[in-house]
Amino acid sequence: MLRGACFKFHVSSFRSRVTLFTCLLVYLFPFVPVYLYPMTTYISRRLLQAVPIMLLLSVFLFGVVRLMPGGPLAQAERNPNVTKEQLAAMRVRLGLDQPLPIQYAKWIRAFVFEGDWGYSIKFRRPVADMIWERLPATLLLFGIGFLVTLLIAIPIGVYSAIKPYSWFDNLVTTLSFAGQSVPVYWLGLLLIVVFYLNVKNPWGEGGLFPAGGMYTVGKEGDILDLIWHLVMPVIAVTVGWIAWYSRFLRSSMRDVLNEDYIRTARAKGLPLRLVHFRHGLRNALLPLVTLMALDLPAVFGGAVFIETIFSWPGMGRLFWDAARGRDYPVLLAVVMIQAALILFFNLIADILYGFLDPRIRYD
Amino acid sequence: MTSSVATLEPIQSASPRPESLSALIWRRFRRHRFAFFSAIILLLMIILVLAAPLSGYSATEQDPKNEFAKPSAEHWFGTDELGRDIFTRILYGGQISLAVGIFSTLFSLALGIVVGALSGYYGGWLDNVLMRITDTFLIMPVVFVLILFSALLRELPSLAAFRNSVWIVVVAIGAFAWMWPARLARGLILVLHEREFVSASRALGANDARLIFLRILPNSLGPLLVSATLQMAYAIITESGLSYLGFGIQPPTPSWGNILESAQVHIYRAPWLAVFPGVMIFITVMAINFIGDGLRDAFDPYVVHEK
Numbered sequence: 001m002l003r004g005a006c007f008k009f010h011v012s013s014f015r016s017r018v019t020l021f022t023c024l025l026v027y028l029f030p031f032v033p034v035y036l037y038p039m040t041t042y043i044s045r046r047l048l049q050a051v052p053i054m055l056l057l058s059v060f061l062f063g064v065v066r067l068m069p070g071g072p073l074a075q076a077e078r079n080p081n082v083t084k085e086q087l088a089a090m091r092v093r094l095g096l097d098q099p100l101p102i103q104y105a106k107w108i109r110a111f112v113f114e115g116d117w118g119y120s121i122k123f124r125r126p127v128a129d130m131i132w133e134r135l136p137a138t139l140l141l142f143g144i145g146f147l148v149t150l151l152i153a154i155p156i157g158v159y160s161a162i163k164p165y166s167w168f169d170n171l172v173t174t175l176s177f178a179g180q181s182v183p184v185y186w187l188g189l190l191l192i193v194v195f196y197l198n199v200k201n202p203w204g205e206g207g208l209f210p211a212g213g214m215y216t217v218g219k220e221g222d223i224l225d226l227i228w229h230l231v232m233p234v235i236a237v238t239v240g241w242i243a244w245y246s247r248f249l250r251s252s253m254r255d256v257l258n259e260d261y262i263r264t265a266r267a268k269g270l271p272l273r274l275v276h277f278r279h280g281l282r283n284a285l286l287p288l289v290t291l292m293a294l295d296l297p298a299v300f301g302g303a304v305f306i307e308t309i310f311s312w313p314g315m316g317r318l319f320w321d322a323a324r325g326r327d328y329p330v331l332l333a334v335v336m337i338q339a340a341l342i343l344f345f346n347l348i349a350d351i352l353y354g355f356l357d358p359r360i361r362y363d
Numbered sequence: 364m365t366s367s368v369a370t371l372e373p374i375q376s377a378s379p380r381p382e383s384l385s386a387l388i389w390r391r392f393r394r395h396r397f398a399f400f401s402a403i404i405l406l407l408m409i410i411l412v413l414a415a416p417l418s419g420y421s422a423t424e425q426d427p428k429n430e431f432a433k434p435s436a437e438h439w440f441g442t443d444e445l446g447r448d449i450f451t452r453i454l455y456g457g458q459i460s461l462a463v464g465i466f467s468t469l470f471s472l473a474l475g476i477v478v479g480a481l482s483g484y485y486g487g488w489l490d491n492v493l494m495r496i497t498d499t500f501l502i503m504p505v506v507f508v509l510i511l512f513s514a515l516l517r518e519l520p521s522l523a524a525f526r527n528s529v530w531i532v533v534v535a536i537g538a539f540a541w542m543w544p545a546r547l548a549r550g551l552i553l554v555l556h557e558r559e560f561v562s563a564s565r566a567l568g569a570n571d572a573r574l575i576f577l578r579i580l581p582n583s584l585g586p587l588l589v590s591a592t593l594q595m596a597y598a599i600i601t602e603s604g605l606s607y608l609g610f611g612i613q614p615p616t617p618s619w620g621n622i623l624e625s626a627q628v629h630i631y632r633a634p635w636l637a638v639f640p641g642v643m644i645f646i647t648v649m650a651i652n653f654i655g656d657g658l659r660d661a662f663d664p665y666v667v668h669e670k
Contacts, residue, residue: 056499061508064515174397177656181649183600185607186641189627193634301506305604309627320608323510331511338504346502 043351050343057339058111062104065328111336118329122322127333130318137214138303138314144230145237146292153242157249158281164254172246179243184302188236188309195232212311233310237302248291253284286357293349296342391661398657401650408647412461415454422447422455423615431633440639444629449622453640456617461647463533463618464599470537471598472544472591479548480575484556494549500542509535509601510610527613532605536598547590551583585662592655596648603644619644 091097095106110116117127160169196207209232210216219225256262257280265275303316311317315334322330382390393399415422420438426446434441440449482493513535517526525531555561556579564578580587605611606620607627614621619640626636 052495053499053502056495057503060499061511064511068515068518177397177649177652178645181596181645181652183603183641183644183648185604186623186637186644189623189630189637189641192630193637197631197634297502297504300504304506304510304608308608319507319510323514323608323610326514331507335504335507335511338507339502342502342504 039354043347046347046350050347054340054343058108058336059104061332061335062107065332066100068328117333120327120330122325122327127330130330131315131333131337134313134315134318137312138307138316141230141233141306141312141314142237142299142303145234145241148234149238149241149245152238153245153249156246158253158276160246160250161253161257162276176243176247179239182239184236184240185305185309187239188306191232191236214313233306233312236306245288249284249288252287253280256280256284286353289349289353289356293346296345300338300342388661392657395657395660397653401653404646405650405654408457408650409461412454412457415451415458418448418451418454420448420451422452422617434635441633441635443625443636449636449639452617452622453619453643456619456622456640457643459529459612459616459618460599460602460620463529463536463602464595467533467536467540467598468591468595470533471540471594474537475541475544476548476580478541479545480552482545483549483552484571484575497542497545500539503539505539506604509539509605510608512538513605513610527616529612532602532611536601540594540597544590544594547586551586552579555579555582585658589655589659589662592651592658596651599644599648
């Protein structure tokens with residue numbers, strides 16, 4: 001079967017070299033259609049490239065955390081009731097007596113293959129549990145922020161590009177500079193000052209929007225309450241993104257509108273609406289996919305600020321609490337997971353780009 | 364009809380010397396109105412911040428009788444929980460914030476240019492290694508790593524003397540911001556080192572360092588300057604953010620970020636405290652962004668001002 005599939009593959013796309021690697025893929029993924037093989041090869045290659053990057057990062061982080069004074073035994077060392085012998089025994093049990101490279105190898109093996117992401121010093125629970133608890137809140141907040149951003153930034157960008165240097169475009173240009181320059185933490189504080197302290201809720205107690213948290217106490221799981229709590233964090237998240245993406249989309253759309261195929265479409269007498277949205281916008285959105293993936297590290301960074309200000313129970317808040325308490329296992333695991341997520345989404349963006357833009361070939 | 368040569372001559376004699384590059388850039392920069400005003404505002408901001416000792420109050424001296432005074436003629440921006448004048452603290456904090464912004468920009472730019480130059484000029488395995496390292500830094504969630512790294516620098520016994528030093532923040536921010544200048548410099552060098560003037564210089568016997576630093580880099584001044592403005596805006600926002608989270612500049616040394624932090628604690632009693640430091644960050648960063656935009660247009664020969 002393996003040989004047959006390889007032969008078929010060889011015939012169907014003679015431009016690609018059939019390597020041992022592709023044969024291996026045929027063997028591993030027998031149900032993947034043959035025309036997708038170049039793509040599969042590409043994905044596997046990218047995954048293989050991601051391995052050294054992740055390894056380098058893990059070595060770096062492991063080194064940083066190990067260089068920190070204190071370490072896992074800091075509490076025990078300070079405790080007068082713990083004898084020298086007990087300390088030595090703990091050291092052996094935790095593997096701290098072994099050379100650093102071996103410690104690293106054990107740690108990374110447990111991290112990747114056993115799902116053992118360490119044990120929080122402060123909360124005395126597995127870090128993996130804590131992260132899985134917090135991840136949905138972060139994804140919810142930033143997923144909605146992303147949707148809102150696209151819903152607002154795309155029309156603004158398109159309109160600015162269709163009517164460049166109109167009063168609307170000039171206004172948006174100036175506003176977008178302001179939006180890109182406003183620090184997200186300050187925006188959050190201002191929102192609290194305005195919508196919590198000064199504008200009162202006409203139907204109930206307190207401000208128009210709650211100052212923090214995900215749910216009102218006693219209303220956990222109530223969708224309306226959740227939306228009520230989401231309003232301010234989402235505004236704080238999206239202002240900068242809208243400014244940045246609408247600007248980017250404008251210039252990308254302007255480039256596309258100068259292309260020959262747009263002139264052709266207009267010459268054919270297509271309605272302008274179709275020219276702009278079907279021929280123009282579709283192509284102008286392509287670079288946005290890559291840009292969004294590249295922005296992810298900054299997005300996760302923003303999470304620390306937003307979640308701290310609005311007491312949002314997500315990963316950023318978890319990290320901030322852990323950093324204050326010097327809870328190193330939590331810090332290490334959170335950064336590793338975030339980096340892995342960033343790499344993963346970068347890969348997804350590249351593959352998506354290939355699907356969206358047929359000019360990109362993976363062979 | 365006069366010949367074309369005859370009409371050309373008087374023009375050339377009217378301007379004996381061609382306009383110098385800096386004059387050309389300045390003329391084009393001035394035409395970008397927002398950028399020009401931003402440059403003036405930034406200059407005023409720097410003068411204001413340097414004039415902090417003239418305010419008559421101390422940035423750190425406490426005056427418990429006067430806590431949470433509202434903005435008035437005496438205390439322009441009010442006072443904080445220890446009775447310190449916020450206006451004065453913002454000016455002194457501005458010195459710190461701007462200095463951190465400038466020095467970490469210089470640091471990241473220098474590091475980035477060296478890495479990018481080595482990588483682009485020598486290529487091969489060195490390029491591969493350096494670019495993988497750059498990729499690794501690029502996928503780091505920056506704020507998280509910065510918190511970790513600045514905590515490490517603070518707690519290392521060998522760096523105990525610098526525990527509360529501003530330089531820790533400068534190094535931390537610079538050490539995780541060099542990737543973008545590095546990629547830019549690498550690209551610029553790849554493009555430029557095939558050009559004739561570089562080949563000519565090499566043929567005359569110039570060594571690699573001379574080619575990189577005296578021939579190639581001066582010719583990519585425009586993109587590097589624009590990237591410097593981006594870096595500086597980023598550095599100022601990041602410094603304030605780190606200080607805001609409690610991992611940057613440590614009190615009692617004021618910075619725009621840690622003034623905001625104490626403002627957040629007391630936001631229910633004294634909401635005005637949260638407004639002013641942020642306004643300063645906002646204005647400074649916006650001015651720098653506009654200046655960057657102006658520089659980009661000024662250095663780009665294809666930009667035609669449409670007004």
